[in-house]
Amino acid sequence: MSFIEYGDTIKDGDTAVVFLGHESMFPVKVQHGTVTQTKYGVIRHSTDLIGNKYGSKVTCSKGGWVFILHPTPELWTMNLPHRTQILYSTDISIITMMLELKPGSIVCESGTGSGSLSHALIRTVAPTGHLYTVEFHQQRAEKAREEFREHGVEHLVTVTNQDVCKNGFGVSNIADAVFLDIPSPWEAIGHAKSALKAEGGRICSFSPCIEQVQRTCLAMEEHGFTEINTLEILLRVYNVRTISLQIPDLGKAAEDNSSTGFDSSNPSTRGSPCAELQRGTVQFKSGMPLREMVGHTGYLTFATKS
Amino acid sequence: AMEGGPRAGPRICEGDCAVLKRDDVFKAVPVLRRRKIIFEKQWFYLDNAIGHIYGTTFEVTSGGNLQPKQEVEETTTETKEAGTDNRNIVDDGKSQKLTHDDIKALKDKGIKGQEIVQQLIENSTTFRDKTEFAQDKYIKKKKKKYEAVITIVKPSTRILSTMYYAREPGKINHLRYDTLAQMLTLGNIRAGNKMIVMETCAGLVLGAVMERMGGYGSIIQMYPGGGPVRAATSCFGFPKCFFDHLHEFPLSKVDSLLSGTFSTESLPSEPEGNALVEEESNRLTDEKQTSLQEIEEESTTEAAMEINQTEEQETMDVNAEDAEFKENKEKENKENVREKQRKQWERRKKLIETAALLREKNADGLIVASKFHPTPLLLSLLEFVAPSRPFVVYCQYKEPLLECYTKLRERGGVINLKLSETWLRNYQVLPDRSHPKLTMSGGGGYLLSGITVVPDKGKSDSSNLEALKMEEPSSKRRKVQDLHC
Numbered sequence: 001m002s003f004i005e006y007g008d009t010i011k012d013g014d015t016a017v018v019f020l021g022h023e024s025m026f027p028v029k030v031q032h033g034t035v036t037q038t039k040y041g042v043i044r045h046s047t048d049l050i051g052n053k054y055g056s057k058v059t060c061s062k063g064g065w066v067f068i069l070h071p072t073p074e075l076w077t078m079n080l081p082h083r084t085q086i087l088y089s090t091d092i093s094i095i096t097m098m099l100e101l102k103p104g105s106i107v108c109e110s111g112t113g114s115g116s117l118s119h120a121l122i123r124t125v126a127p128t129g130h131l132y133t134v135e136f137h138q139q140r141a142e143k144a145r146e147e148f149r150e151h152g153v154e155h156l157v158t159v160t161n162q163d164v165c166k167n168g169f170g171v172s173n174i175a176d177a178v179f180l181d182i183p184s185p186w187e188a189i190g191h192a193k194s195a196l197k198a199e200g201g202r203i204c205s206f207s208p209c210i211e212q213v214q215r216t217c218l219a220m221e222e223h224g225f226t227e228i229n230t231l232e233i234l235l236r237v238y239n240v241r242t243i244s245l246q247i248p249d250l251g252k253a254a255e256d257n258s259s260t261g262f263d264s265s266n267p268s269t270r271g272s273p274c275a276e277l278q279r280g281t282v283q284f285k286s287g288m289p290l291r292e293m294v295g296h297t298g299y300l301t302f303a304t305k306s
Numbered sequence: 307a308m309e310g311g312p313r314a315g316p317r318i319c320e321g322d323c324a325v326l327k328r329d330d331v332f333k334a335v336p337v338l339r340r341r342k343i344i345f346e347k348q349w350f351y352l353d354n355a356i357g358h359i360y361g362t363t364f365e366v367t368s369g370g371n372l373q374p375k376q377e378v379e380e381t382t383t384e385t386k387e388a389g390t391d392n393r394n395i396v397d398d399g400k401s402q403k404l405t406h407d408d409i410k411a412l413k414d415k416g417i418k419g420q421e422i423v424q425q426l427i428e429n430s431t432t433f434r435d436k437t438e439f440a441q442d443k444y445i446k447k448k449k450k451k452y453e454a455v456i457t458i459v460k461p462s463t464r465i466l467s468t469m470y471y472a473r474e475p476g477k478i479n480h481l482r483y484d485t486l487a488q489m490l491t492l493g494n495i496r497a498g499n500k501m502i503v504m505e506t507c508a509g510l511v512l513g514a515v516m517e518r519m520g521g522y523g524s525i526i527q528m529y530p531g532g533g534p535v536r537a538a539t540s541c542f543g544f545p546k547c548f549f550d551h552l553h554e555f556p557l558s559k560v561d562s563l564l565s566g567t568f569s570t571e572s573l574p575s576e577p578e579g580n581a582l583v584e585e586e587s588n589r590l591t592d593e594k595q596t597s598l599q600e601i602e603e604e605s606t607t608e609a610a611m612e613i614n615q616t617e618e619q620e621t622m623d624v625n626a627e628d629a630e631f632k633e634n635k636e637k638e639n640k641e642n643v644r645e646k647q648r649k650q651w652e653r654r655k656k657l658i659e660t661a662a663l664l665r666e667k668n669a670d671g672l673i674v675a676s677k678f679h680p681t682p683l684l685l686s687l688l689e690f691v692a693p694s695r696p697f698v699v700y701c702q703y704k705e706p707l708l709e710c711y712t713k714l715r716e717r718g719g720v721i722n723l724k725l726s727e728t729w730l731r732n733y734q735v736l737p738d739r740s741h742p743k744l745t746m747s748g749g750g751g752y753l754l755s756g757i758t759v760v761p762d763k764g765k766s767d768s769s770n771l772e773a774l775k776m777e778e779p780s781s782k783r784r785k786v787q788d789l790h791c
Contacts (some may be wrong), residue, residue, distance in 0.1 A: 056760040069694050233484055
């Protein structure tokens, strides 16, 4: 296993994802002799995990079962220990495409935070690219280094513990892309420009507030960035449900009981094994939006150095 | 880990596929000498652009030549005069003292766009009374109209997917670029994967997958009909080696492959086979050319004639073969036959290889984005995917994905099914004038994604916990937390 290469079987030292059910999962470090508690009982790593196939069903001690999944940056994002507010896959996807990242890209990032975006960036630029990530919080920087080591991607990333606004990225004229997720990105635009290759590159800044965006856009313009573009991406998730709507009783049934009325003439209900049919309902499948959705994560401002 | 000083970026070469850019409008064109290009109501030749670095902005001069634009210091240093509101501005249609003919005369004289804009400002009686913001807007509008500048950029998924969505959404099933971005991320597309791609998006999705894989790993493209369409793919300008591990397999052979009755004997043979070989060899040897022409929709009549001619040529070649037999050109004929047999043999060999790759049933993911109903595609193609791998299906409409979701749940072997859609909102950010852009895209399609798992041997445990949990209303897992501003 590795975050940058698929493997078929679960091995000692792997990070695997225990899938308990819809959006209920957690990461686990696979170790000989270790046990993991779930609400369905105990998982014994030596017998239940090691040597088994990724994607297989594991029966826990109480008879319930879980699936063991191969780690991906997306699963990691959903399950990682939060040290900061993190970026989710919806924002990450558009960042990756708009920064034009691909194998071989050199990327600068700050701050590292909880490493949610970092893992996705490393996945995309591997095996020949590199991520230079800067985090001013010493403990977070250390923790990120540890995770990259554990996940077998340390050779693709350099974590620097410094203030990007004061000291920049620690590299110059090397990056194809720069990403900023810091409270005052406008103070780092100059450093971003010098980190980017002389021939040019792309930049992205993530900010929750429009005032931050305005200052950032001004700074980008002052530093000669072009194609400055601010956007926002929202994810709408739908639950798939079978819905029954009752046919209102307009008195027709009372008048004419022999006819089945609306039901039999409606093709969408014909043949449906619905017990409600007699009482007059129509069934259909619907994609229902969640009652509550994330309405705002942050504005993404992109620009080009040319 | 520092690298040396300034290095020049990639240069525009003859034969490249480049993208022209003016404001937010893109157009992919082949870089050819003496070839007239029409873009945004301007015509020009690309000859002078050859040798310049990608990202260079050019001015169109008279005679359709391109000239690198010099950085000009804005001449707005003069003391600004502006009104505070528009209470005294009356629209009498007479505020512009220059007539239509005057402007045309200026243009014909070859006066630079910048100067025309300046003259328009000077001859506008209301300009000084406009607010500063309104003046700004006026200048921007005029600049857009009269300053003929274009930038030549290198193609990328970002640029091509934006371009296709704006210019030809019908050819890519209205797949918006942020939706494509989601697919690449949800599908965990990266170097080293063995991917299965089934698309009818002109090869745009294939190109996006190829870009993310950087030539590492392999891709099996499933295609309907006579062969895969790769018009958009060729716009990316990938190096040749990217095609070394790109395989293709006809959709019409999937059932036989799954049931074990597949054999190359059942291949479509002559004459259909021949036509296919022709088509394929054209695509391989002349890939860039043909598909570049395909996307050249706005091309001049000359160019259109060129295309027609080559097409005619090709069909003539095919037809001529019959005649040639009769004409007793024995030697040539033998060579032709041998060549054809060789191509047929090669094609068969490739197909056997691809079938073998599929039979391993260990693909690292499945990407579907087509005009077809997704359910049958998914139910069959998922058989080729290893357990614990992501799959993503795009559909322009939600309803087929509802059905697909239900059928996949019945089939089993998949978890974490998610039906989603993204909304994209663009912003105008200017001092004191920031707001969402007036229009946003109404629809960019829907995605159904999930992860494969080892299927149950007996489908007996229908009372399984997972199924129950799936029906639970999903909790507000990701609470909107306080933003760190």
